[in-house]
Amino acid sequence: MKFLNNKILLPLVILISGYGYMISCTHENDLLISTGPKIERGTLVLNFPSDGSISFDKTHGNVNWETPYLGELSVLTGRFNNFGMTTFNFDEDNPANTKFEAWVWVNSVNTSEPGRDGGCLQTTFGTTKDMTTDAANVATIKSKSVEKSTADKGYIVKFDFTFHGVTKELTGKLMYDGMQASGDGATLKKAYGFSFDFQFLAKTDFGIISNNIADNITVKCNAIFRQ
Amino acid sequence: MTDYINQLQLIAFFSGYPLIYILVNFLAITCRKENTLVQRRWIRLLPVAYALVGTLFIGLLLKNISPELSLKNISAGFHSPYLEVWGIMAILFWVPALGKKPVFSLLHSLPFFLLLIKDFILQANSISGRSVIENDMKMYSLSILLNTVSLVVVFGLSYGLNHFHARRNHTAN
Numbered sequence: 001m002k003f004l005n006n007k008i009l010l011p012l013v014i015l016i017s018g019y020g021y022m023i024s025c026t027h028e029n030d031l032l033i034s035t036g037p038k039i040e041r042g043t044l045v046l047n048f049p050s051d052g053s054i055s056f057d058k059t060h061g062n063v064n065w066e067t068p069y070l071g072e073l074s075v076l077t078g079r080f081n082n083f084g085m086t087t088f089n090f091d092e093d094n095p096a097n098t099k100f101e102a103w104v105w106v107n108s109v110n111t112s113e114p115g116r117d118g119g120c121l122q123t124t125f126g127t128t129k130d131m132t133t134d135a136a137n138v139a140t141i142k143s144k145s146v147e148k149s150t151a152d153k154g155y156i157v158k159f160d161f162t163f164h165g166v167t168k169e170l171t172g173k174l175m176y177d178g179m180q181a182s183g184d185g186a187t188l189k190k191a192y193g194f195s196f197d198f199q200f201l202a203k204t205d206f207g208i209i210s211n212n213i214a215d216n217i218t219v220k221c222n223a224i225f226r227q
Numbered sequence: 228m229t230d231y232i233n234q235l236q237l238i239a240f241f242s243g244y245p246l247i248y249i250l251v252n253f254l255a256i257t258c259r260k261e262n263t264l265v266q267r268r269w270i271r272l273l274p275v276a277y278a279l280v281g282t283l284f285i286g287l288l289l290k291n292i293s294p295e296l297s298l299k300n301i302s303a304g305f306h307s308p309y310l311e312v313w314g315i316m317a318i319l320f321w322v323p324a325l326g327k328k329p330v331f332s333l334l335h336s337l338p339f340f341l342l343l344i345k346d347f348i349l350q351a352n353s354i355s356g357r358s359v360i361e362n363d364m365k366m367y368s369l370s371i372l373l374n375t376v377s378l379v380v381v382f383g384l385s386y387g388l389n390h391f392h393a394r395r396n397h398t399a400n
Contacts, residue, residue, distance in 0.1 A: 009245075010249045010250070010253050013245055013246050013249055014246075016340075016343070016344060016347070017246065017367070019347060020343060020347055020360060020363065020364045020367065021364055023347065023351055023357060023360050023364075024360045024361035024363075024364040024365075025361075
């Protein structure tokens with residue numbers, strides 16, 4: 001049987017085997033390496049207060065905190081009634097241009113319990129109800145660096161948090177929540193939503209003494225700007 | 228999916244044999260001037276090695292069918308019945324009459340080698356198909372190794388037996 005001649009069969013089998021090995025070793029699996037989701041950001045630029053057309057809408061913003069009651073039970077929540085934005089410069093596509101500075105009056109804490117809000121909390125914070133811009137009464141956040149998040153459209157912010165006489169660098173997450181427009185032409189109004197979340201160790205890092213809360217406090221800030 | 232697994236099993240056992248067969252014959256022709264007795268023994272033992280691989284294949288099938296060797300289990304275990312029955316027929320090469328013609332073992336193993344070629348043709352144009360070919364080539368490499376080891380084992384046993392008989396005859400004389 002001529003076709004079974006070794007001189008024909010051997011190179012043929014080797015060629016076929018070699019072809020198979022070549023196809024199977026194409027390293028196409030490398031294409032499966034993921035560098036993360038494709039994130040598309042817009043080009044929004046906001047500068048408050050340097051851009052006079054931008055205003056901070058305090059009425060529709062809030063600063064909330066929460067911590068497990070007694071350190072490990074259900075969450076105890078509260079907010080600060082008095083807060084404001086010193087500066088807010090936002091560049092959606094170039095986070096190096098994003099900077100912000102904000103404040104709260106600590107003695108404006110509101111947990112819906114007047115007795116607690118006006119009593120033991122003031123003592124814990126080292127404030128009194130009649131303080132205003134006293135250093136002990138003002139907690140501030142001041143951004144230092146902002147980078148794009150690789151997991152979503154948010155931004156990772158390193159900032160200085162000043163509270164209870166202590167300043168410490170923390171890391172938080174800034175999100176641009178979107179824009180709503182109403183009216184048109186001369187009556188066009190835009191509202192921009194932002195949120196900023198972070199956590200800090202109230203007892204370990206900021207000297208808060210209390211058995212009613214956990215060390216870890218979660219803070220969630222929401223801000224609306226209008227143009 | 229089970230059909231594909233069965234196909235991989237068949238490739239793993241039998242598809243490497245044609246390469247081993249052709250290589251042994253090629254080397255026997257190339258090294259004609261050297262120990263022809265040894266070369267003839269290698270060629271003569273090829274079907275025996277193939278029969279050994281076939282026996283191992285039956286062992287795998289029995290393992291898959293057990294613990295209950297019922298007709299229902301046996302028929303459920305055969306997902307590619309024709310090819311698997313063809314594979315089982317490899318044990319016929321234990322029969323000396325069939326073993327005298329080594330080329331029959333090559334012909335018997337060719338359908339399994341053709342399984343590889345079939346996948347090369349049908350699966351080469353898609354990414355998932357290339358994964359299939361990758362699996363096939365892993366099984367093919369395994370098959371080459373299995374058939375080589377089988378041939379070496381059979382050769383070693385044959386050599387050992389012959390040596391034992393020669394010494395026995397020498398002692399008897």
